[in-house]
Amino acid sequence: MSLNSPWRTDFPGIQALEAEGQTYLDSAATAQKPQAMLDSLLGYYASGAANVHRAQHLPGERATRAFEATREKAARWLNAASSEEIVFTRGTTESLNLLAYGLEHLFQAGDEIAIGALEHHANLLPWQQLALRRSLKLVVLPLDDLGDIDLVQAATLIGPRTRLLAVSQLSNVLGRWQPVHELLALARAQGALTVIDGAQGSVHGRHDLQALASDFYVCSGHKLYGPDGVGLLHGRRKTLAQLRPWQFGGEMVLQADYQEARFRPAPLGFEAGTPPISAVIALGATLDYLAGLDSAALAGHEATLHAKLLAGLAVREGIRLLGAPQLALASFTVDDVHGADLAHLLTEQGIAVRNGHHCAMPLMKRLGLPGAIRVSLGLYNDDADLERFFAALDKALELLR
Numbered sequence: 001m002s003l004n005s006p007w008r009t010d011f012p013g014i015q016a017l018e019a020e021g022q023t024y025l026d027s028a029a030t031a032q033k034p035q036a037m038l039d040s041l042l043g044y045y046a047s048g049a050a051n052v053h054r055a056q057h058l059p060g061e062r063a064t065r066a067f068e069a070t071r072e073k074a075a076r077w078l079n080a081a082s083s084e085e086i087v088f089t090r091g092t093t094e095s096l097n098l099l100a101y102g103l104e105h106l107f108q109a110g111d112e113i114a115i116g117a118l119e120h121h122a123n124l125l126p127w128q129q130l131a132l133r134r135s136l137k138l139v140v141l142p143l144d145d146l147g148d149i150d151l152v153q154a155a156t157l158i159g160p161r162t163r164l165l166a167v168s169q170l171s172n173v174l175g176r177w178q179p180v181h182e183l184l185a186l187a188r189a190q191g192a193l194t195v196i197d198g199a200q201g202s203v204h205g206r207h208d209l210q211a212l213a214s215d216f217y218v219c220s221g222h223k224l225y226g227p228d229g230v231g232l233l234h235g236r237r238k239t240l241a242q243l244r245p246w247q248f249g250g251e252m253v254l255q256a257d258y259q260e261a262r263f264r265p266a267p268l269g270f271e272a273g274t275p276p277i278s279a280v281i282a283l284g285a286t287l288d289y290l291a292g293l294d295s296a297a298l299a300g301h302e303a304t305l306h307a308k309l310l311a312g313l314a315v316r317e318g319i320r321l322l323g324a325p326q327l328a329l330a331s332f333t334v335d336d337v338h339g340a341d342l343a344h345l346l347t348e349q350g351i352a353v354r355n356g357h358h359c360a361m362p363l364m365k366r367l368g369l370p371g372a373i374r375v376s377l378g379l380y381n382d383d384a385d386l387e388r389f390f391a392a393l394d395k396a397l398e399l400l401r
Contacts, residue, residue: 147323
Protein backbone atom coordinates (compact mmCIF):
# COMPACT_ATOMS: atom_id res chain seq x y z
CA MET A 1 0.00 0.00 0.00
CA SER A 2 1.36 3.41 -0.96
CA LEU A 3 2.17 5.75 1.92
CA ASN A 4 1.72 9.41 1.09
CA SER A 5 2.38 12.31 3.44
CA PRO A 6 -0.69 14.52 3.92
CA TRP A 7 1.63 17.30 5.07
CA ARG A 8 4.01 17.29 2.12
CA THR A 9 2.32 20.18 0.33
CA ASP A 10 2.80 22.35 3.44
CA PHE A 11 6.54 22.42 2.68
CA PRO A 12 7.41 24.40 -0.45
CA GLY A 13 11.09 23.53 -0.07
CA ILE A 14 10.32 19.84 -0.55
CA GLN A 15 8.33 20.61 -3.66
CA ALA A 16 11.08 22.86 -5.01
CA LEU A 17 13.72 20.18 -4.43
CA GLU A 18 11.55 17.54 -6.05
CA ALA A 19 11.07 19.78 -9.07
CA GLU A 20 14.83 19.83 -9.60
CA GLY A 21 15.14 16.08 -9.16
CA GLN A 22 16.23 16.03 -5.53
CA THR A 23 14.99 13.61 -2.87
CA TYR A 24 15.61 15.05 0.58
CA LEU A 25 16.50 12.43 3.19
CA ASP A 26 18.68 14.48 5.55
CA SER A 27 16.17 15.90 8.02
CA ALA A 28 18.23 14.88 11.05
CA ALA A 29 20.76 17.49 9.91
CA THR A 30 18.15 20.16 9.25
CA ALA A 31 14.47 20.03 8.35
CA GLN A 32 12.57 21.79 5.60
CA LYS A 33 10.19 24.56 6.62
CA PRO A 34 6.38 24.81 6.45
CA GLN A 35 4.71 27.65 4.58
CA ALA A 36 3.36 28.97 7.88
CA MET A 37 6.92 29.60 9.08
CA LEU A 38 7.92 31.29 5.82
CA ASP A 39 4.86 33.54 5.95
CA SER A 40 5.71 34.56 9.50
CA LEU A 41 9.32 35.34 8.65
CA LEU A 42 8.38 37.51 5.69
CA GLY A 43 5.54 39.10 7.63
CA TYR A 44 7.84 40.29 10.38
CA TYR A 45 10.23 41.99 7.99
CA ALA A 46 7.59 43.26 5.58
CA SER A 47 5.52 44.90 8.31
CA GLY A 48 8.47 46.81 9.75
CA ALA A 49 11.28 45.25 11.77
CA ALA A 50 12.13 46.56 15.22
CA ASN A 51 14.16 45.59 18.25
CA VAL A 52 12.46 44.05 21.27
CA HIS A 53 12.06 45.13 24.90
CA ARG A 54 13.78 48.48 24.37
CA ALA A 55 11.38 50.86 22.66
CA GLN A 56 7.94 52.27 23.39
CA HIS A 57 7.09 52.89 19.75
CA LEU A 58 4.54 50.74 17.95
CA PRO A 59 6.94 48.65 15.82
CA GLY A 60 8.99 47.79 18.92
CA GLU A 61 5.90 46.97 20.96
CA ARG A 62 4.56 44.76 18.17
CA ALA A 63 7.86 42.89 17.83
CA THR A 64 8.12 42.42 21.60
CA ARG A 65 4.60 41.00 21.84
CA ALA A 66 5.27 38.50 19.06
CA PHE A 67 8.68 37.60 20.51
CA GLU A 68 7.33 36.96 24.00
CA ALA A 69 4.32 35.10 22.58
CA THR A 70 6.77 32.53 21.22
CA ARG A 71 8.19 32.09 24.72
CA GLU A 72 4.68 31.26 25.90
CA LYS A 73 4.15 28.86 22.99
CA ALA A 74 7.46 27.12 23.68
CA ALA A 75 6.51 26.73 27.35
CA ARG A 76 3.19 25.14 26.35
CA TRP A 77 4.87 22.93 23.74
CA LEU A 78 7.31 21.57 26.30
CA ASN A 79 4.87 21.76 29.24
CA ALA A 80 7.24 23.95 31.20
CA ALA A 81 6.00 25.28 34.52
CA SER A 82 6.38 28.88 33.31
CA SER A 83 7.49 30.82 30.24
CA GLU A 84 10.18 32.32 32.49
CA GLU A 85 11.88 28.92 32.34
CA ILE A 86 12.45 29.31 28.56
CA VAL A 87 15.67 31.00 27.43
CA PHE A 88 16.16 31.75 23.74
CA THR A 89 19.58 30.83 22.38
CA ARG A 90 20.95 30.38 18.89
CA GLY A 91 20.69 26.59 18.97
CA THR A 92 21.47 23.46 20.95
CA THR A 93 25.21 24.06 20.72
CA GLU A 94 24.97 27.54 22.21
CA SER A 95 22.59 26.29 24.91
CA LEU A 96 25.06 23.63 26.01
CA ASN A 97 27.98 26.06 25.96
CA LEU A 98 25.92 28.48 28.04
CA LEU A 99 25.41 25.72 30.60
CA ALA A 100 29.05 24.64 30.59
CA TYR A 101 30.22 28.19 31.30
CA GLY A 102 27.28 29.28 33.44
CA LEU A 103 27.60 26.31 35.82
CA GLU A 104 31.40 26.25 35.94
CA HIS A 105 31.55 27.90 39.35
CA LEU A 106 29.79 24.89 40.90
CA PHE A 107 32.63 22.46 40.11
CA GLN A 108 35.77 21.64 42.06
CA ALA A 109 38.84 19.73 40.92
CA GLY A 110 38.16 16.00 40.99
CA ASP A 111 34.42 16.31 40.42
CA GLU A 112 32.93 14.17 37.68
CA ILE A 113 30.72 14.83 34.65
CA ALA A 114 28.94 11.84 33.07
CA ILE A 115 28.01 11.73 29.39
CA GLY A 116 26.91 8.98 27.01
CA ALA A 117 29.27 7.31 24.55
CA LEU A 118 26.93 8.32 21.69
CA GLU A 119 26.93 12.08 22.21
CA HIS A 120 26.94 14.58 19.38
CA HIS A 121 29.97 16.85 19.59
CA ALA A 122 27.64 19.62 20.84
CA ASN A 123 26.99 17.59 24.00
CA LEU A 124 30.56 16.39 24.34
CA LEU A 125 32.96 19.25 23.65
CA PRO A 126 31.52 21.85 26.08
CA TRP A 127 31.77 19.33 28.95
CA GLN A 128 35.14 18.05 27.77
CA GLN A 129 36.52 21.58 27.77
CA LEU A 130 34.96 22.36 31.14
CA ALA A 131 36.64 19.25 32.54
CA LEU A 132 39.98 20.42 31.17
CA ARG A 133 39.54 23.94 32.58
CA ARG A 134 38.57 22.77 36.06
CA SER A 135 40.54 19.50 36.38
CA LEU A 136 37.38 17.40 36.36
CA LYS A 137 36.92 13.81 35.29
CA LEU A 138 34.77 13.17 32.22
CA VAL A 139 33.06 9.79 32.66
CA VAL A 140 31.77 8.14 29.48
CA LEU A 141 28.79 5.83 29.94
CA PRO A 142 29.14 2.83 27.57
CA LEU A 143 26.48 1.43 25.24
CA ASP A 144 24.90 -1.98 24.97
CA ASP A 145 24.61 -3.93 21.71
CA LEU A 146 21.39 -2.16 20.68
CA GLY A 147 22.92 1.29 21.05
CA ASP A 148 21.44 2.28 24.41
CA ILE A 149 23.40 3.59 27.36
CA ASP A 150 24.00 0.52 29.52
CA LEU A 151 22.08 1.11 32.75
CA VAL A 152 23.94 -1.58 34.72
CA GLN A 153 27.28 0.02 33.98
CA ALA A 154 25.85 3.51 34.37
CA ALA A 155 24.74 2.62 37.89
CA THR A 156 28.34 1.91 38.83
CA LEU A 157 29.82 4.90 37.00
CA ILE A 158 27.41 7.56 38.28
CA GLY A 159 28.61 7.96 41.83
CA PRO A 160 29.17 10.36 44.73
CA ARG A 161 31.64 12.51 42.75
CA THR A 162 29.21 12.93 39.85
CA ARG A 163 28.14 16.57 39.73
CA LEU A 164 26.41 16.59 36.34
CA LEU A 165 24.89 14.15 33.85
CA ALA A 166 24.45 15.25 30.22
CA VAL A 167 22.90 12.79 27.75
CA SER A 168 21.05 12.83 24.43
CA GLN A 169 17.41 11.90 24.40
CA LEU A 170 17.56 10.39 20.91
CA SER A 171 20.78 9.47 19.11
CA ASN A 172 21.41 11.26 15.81
CA VAL A 173 23.46 8.26 14.62
CA LEU A 174 21.79 5.21 16.14
CA GLY A 175 18.17 6.37 16.15
CA ARG A 176 17.58 5.02 19.66
CA TRP A 177 15.53 6.57 22.45
CA GLN A 178 17.87 6.60 25.41
CA PRO A 179 16.74 5.50 28.90
CA VAL A 180 16.75 9.06 30.17
CA HIS A 181 14.24 8.55 33.00
CA GLU A 182 16.40 5.83 34.55
CA LEU A 183 19.59 7.82 34.00
CA LEU A 184 18.07 10.93 35.55
CA ALA A 185 17.05 8.90 38.60
CA LEU A 186 20.61 7.64 39.01
CA ALA A 187 21.98 11.18 38.79
CA ARG A 188 19.38 12.66 41.16
CA ALA A 189 20.22 10.00 43.74
CA GLN A 190 23.75 11.47 43.79
CA GLY A 191 22.55 15.06 43.91
CA ALA A 192 23.88 15.74 40.41
CA LEU A 193 22.55 18.30 37.96
CA THR A 194 21.00 16.85 34.80
CA VAL A 195 21.01 18.03 31.18
CA ILE A 196 19.07 16.46 28.29
CA ASP A 197 20.09 17.15 24.69
CA GLY A 198 16.74 17.13 22.92
CA ALA A 199 17.96 18.27 19.50
CA GLN A 200 16.66 15.07 17.88
CA GLY A 201 14.14 13.96 20.48
CA SER A 202 12.13 17.20 20.41
CA VAL A 203 11.26 16.56 16.76
CA HIS A 204 9.51 13.26 17.42
CA GLY A 205 6.69 13.69 19.88
CA ARG A 206 5.94 16.26 22.53
CA HIS A 207 7.79 15.75 25.79
CA ASP A 208 6.42 16.76 29.17
CA LEU A 209 9.35 18.49 30.83
CA GLN A 210 7.62 18.72 34.19
CA ALA A 211 7.26 14.94 34.15
CA LEU A 212 10.80 14.45 32.84
CA ALA A 213 12.14 16.64 35.66
CA SER A 214 15.57 17.19 34.15
CA ASP A 215 17.26 20.34 35.38
CA PHE A 216 17.89 21.50 31.82
CA TYR A 217 16.56 20.53 28.39
CA VAL A 218 17.85 22.00 25.11
CA CYS A 219 16.80 21.84 21.47
CA SER A 220 17.18 23.64 18.13
CA GLY A 221 14.62 25.36 15.93
CA HIS A 222 16.09 24.28 12.61
CA LYS A 223 15.60 20.57 13.30
CA LEU A 224 12.06 21.20 14.57
CA TYR A 225 10.87 22.45 11.13
CA GLY A 226 11.65 25.99 12.28
CA PRO A 227 14.25 28.61 11.33
CA ASP A 228 17.95 28.31 11.93
CA GLY A 229 19.76 30.57 14.37
CA VAL A 230 17.36 29.97 17.27
CA GLY A 231 17.18 27.37 20.01
CA LEU A 232 15.49 26.75 23.33
CA LEU A 233 17.02 26.20 26.73
CA HIS A 234 14.59 25.10 29.39
CA GLY A 235 15.71 25.24 32.97
CA ARG A 236 13.80 24.64 36.16
CA ARG A 237 13.49 27.85 38.13
CA LYS A 238 15.76 26.76 41.00
CA THR A 239 18.51 25.54 38.67
CA LEU A 240 18.31 28.57 36.39
CA ALA A 241 19.04 30.60 39.53
CA GLN A 242 22.40 28.81 39.82
CA LEU A 243 23.48 29.84 36.31
CA ARG A 244 25.82 32.76 35.85
CA PRO A 245 25.78 34.86 32.68
CA TRP A 246 28.36 33.92 30.10
CA GLN A 247 27.72 36.65 27.51
CA PHE A 248 27.48 40.29 28.41
CA GLY A 249 25.96 43.30 26.70
CA GLY A 250 22.65 44.98 26.15
CA GLU A 251 19.29 43.48 27.11
CA MET A 252 20.55 41.47 30.07
CA VAL A 253 21.69 44.46 32.14
CA LEU A 254 19.65 45.65 35.11
CA GLN A 255 22.02 48.38 36.28
CA ALA A 256 25.49 49.32 35.05
CA ASP A 257 28.20 51.86 35.73
CA TYR A 258 31.84 51.95 34.72
CA GLN A 259 33.12 49.62 37.43
CA GLU A 260 30.34 47.11 38.01
CA ALA A 261 26.94 45.90 36.82
CA ARG A 262 23.93 43.94 37.95
CA PHE A 263 22.11 41.60 35.61
CA ARG A 264 18.56 40.49 35.10
CA PRO A 265 17.42 37.04 36.19
CA ALA A 266 16.42 34.38 33.67
CA PRO A 267 15.35 34.45 30.98
CA LEU A 268 16.50 37.93 29.86
CA GLY A 269 19.71 37.70 31.89
CA PHE A 270 20.94 35.06 29.44
CA GLU A 271 19.84 36.80 26.24
CA ALA A 272 22.59 39.38 25.80
CA GLY A 273 22.43 41.65 22.78
CA THR A 274 19.85 41.75 20.03
CA PRO A 275 18.30 38.29 19.91
CA PRO A 276 17.33 36.45 16.70
CA ILE A 277 13.99 38.27 16.66
CA SER A 278 12.69 37.14 13.28
CA ALA A 279 13.72 33.55 13.94
CA VAL A 280 12.05 33.50 17.35
CA ILE A 281 8.80 34.85 15.92
CA ALA A 282 8.96 32.37 13.04
CA LEU A 283 9.61 29.54 15.48
CA GLY A 284 6.37 30.52 17.18
CA ALA A 285 4.56 30.08 13.86
CA THR A 286 6.19 26.67 13.46
CA LEU A 287 5.04 25.58 16.91
CA ASP A 288 1.50 26.72 16.02
CA TYR A 289 1.69 24.65 12.84
CA LEU A 290 2.96 21.55 14.64
CA ALA A 291 0.39 21.91 17.41
CA GLY A 292 -2.34 21.80 14.77
CA LEU A 293 -1.28 18.41 13.39
CA ASP A 294 -2.84 15.08 14.32
CA SER A 295 -0.09 13.72 16.56
CA ALA A 296 -1.31 10.12 16.35
CA ALA A 297 -1.44 10.22 12.57
CA LEU A 298 1.98 11.81 12.45
CA ALA A 299 3.53 9.19 14.73
CA GLY A 300 1.91 6.42 12.71
CA HIS A 301 3.18 7.85 9.44
CA GLU A 302 6.74 8.16 10.75
CA ALA A 303 6.69 4.64 12.21
CA THR A 304 5.38 3.04 9.02
CA LEU A 305 7.83 4.88 6.81
CA HIS A 306 10.73 4.01 9.09
CA ALA A 307 9.74 0.34 9.06
CA LYS A 308 9.78 0.38 5.25
CA LEU A 309 13.22 1.96 5.28
CA LEU A 310 14.59 -0.73 7.59
CA ALA A 311 12.91 -3.51 5.60
CA GLY A 312 14.41 -2.26 2.37
CA LEU A 313 17.89 -2.10 3.85
CA ALA A 314 17.54 -5.55 5.42
CA VAL A 315 16.94 -7.34 2.11
CA ARG A 316 20.01 -5.87 0.43
CA GLU A 317 23.15 -7.92 0.72
CA GLY A 318 26.11 -6.57 2.66
CA ILE A 319 24.32 -3.67 4.38
CA ARG A 320 25.16 -3.35 8.08
CA LEU A 321 22.96 -1.19 10.31
CA LEU A 322 24.52 0.71 13.18
CA GLY A 323 22.63 -0.41 16.27
CA ALA A 324 18.91 -1.09 16.10
CA PRO A 325 17.24 2.20 15.11
CA GLN A 326 13.74 2.75 16.48
CA LEU A 327 12.59 5.72 14.44
CA ALA A 328 13.46 8.64 12.20
CA LEU A 329 16.72 7.41 10.70
CA ALA A 330 19.04 4.57 9.81
CA SER A 331 22.83 4.69 9.63
CA PHE A 332 24.60 1.94 7.74
CA THR A 333 27.73 0.74 6.04
CA VAL A 334 28.12 -1.62 3.08
CA ASP A 335 30.65 -4.43 3.01
CA ASP A 336 33.64 -3.64 0.76
CA VAL A 337 32.16 -0.29 -0.31
CA HIS A 338 33.62 3.05 0.77
CA GLY A 339 30.98 5.37 2.18
CA ALA A 340 32.28 8.40 0.31
CA ASP A 341 32.02 6.57 -3.01
CA LEU A 342 28.47 5.46 -2.28
CA ALA A 343 27.45 8.92 -1.12
CA HIS A 344 28.91 10.42 -4.29
CA LEU A 345 26.91 8.11 -6.54
CA LEU A 346 23.73 8.75 -4.55
CA THR A 347 24.31 12.49 -4.82
CA GLU A 348 24.74 12.21 -8.57
CA GLN A 349 21.29 10.62 -8.70
CA GLY A 350 19.69 13.40 -6.65
CA ILE A 351 19.52 11.57 -3.34
CA ALA A 352 20.30 13.88 -0.40
CA VAL A 353 21.66 11.68 2.39
CA ARG A 354 24.64 12.23 4.64
CA ASN A 355 27.93 10.38 4.92
CA GLY A 356 30.59 10.72 7.61
CA HIS A 357 30.88 10.76 11.37
CA HIS A 358 27.73 12.88 11.91
CA CYS A 359 29.45 15.05 14.54
CA ALA A 360 29.89 11.95 16.71
CA MET A 361 33.49 11.06 15.93
CA PRO A 362 34.26 9.31 19.25
CA LEU A 363 31.21 7.06 18.75
CA MET A 364 32.42 6.09 15.29
CA LYS A 365 35.86 5.31 16.69
CA ARG A 366 34.29 3.06 19.32
CA LEU A 367 32.37 1.27 16.57
CA GLY A 368 35.60 0.90 14.57
CA LEU A 369 34.20 2.84 11.63
CA PRO A 370 35.43 5.87 9.68
CA GLY A 371 31.82 6.89 9.13
CA ALA A 372 28.44 5.75 7.85
CA ILE A 373 25.67 6.68 5.45
CA ARG A 374 22.65 8.12 7.25
CA VAL A 375 19.13 8.28 5.83
CA SER A 376 16.86 10.45 7.98
CA LEU A 377 13.16 11.09 7.56
CA GLY A 378 10.83 14.03 8.06
CA LEU A 379 7.07 14.20 8.31
CA TYR A 380 6.95 15.24 4.64
CA ASN A 381 8.69 12.11 3.30
CA ASP A 382 6.68 9.34 1.66
CA ASP A 383 6.93 6.03 -0.17
CA ALA A 384 8.06 7.67 -3.40
CA ASP A 385 11.10 9.12 -1.64
CA LEU A 386 12.12 5.69 -0.41
CA GLU A 387 11.51 4.12 -3.83
CA ARG A 388 13.83 6.68 -5.42
CA PHE A 389 16.41 6.10 -2.71
CA PHE A 390 16.42 2.33 -3.09
CA ALA A 391 16.54 2.53 -6.88
CA ALA A 392 19.55 4.85 -6.65
CA LEU A 393 21.17 2.66 -3.99
CA ASP A 394 20.83 -0.46 -6.13
CA LYS A 395 22.31 1.29 -9.13
CA ALA A 396 25.21 2.68 -7.09
CA LEU A 397 26.01 -0.67 -5.52
CA GLU A 398 25.92 -2.37 -8.91
CA LEU A 399 28.60 0.04 -10.08
CA LEU A 400 30.74 -0.25 -6.95
CA ARG A 401 30.77 -4.02 -6.50
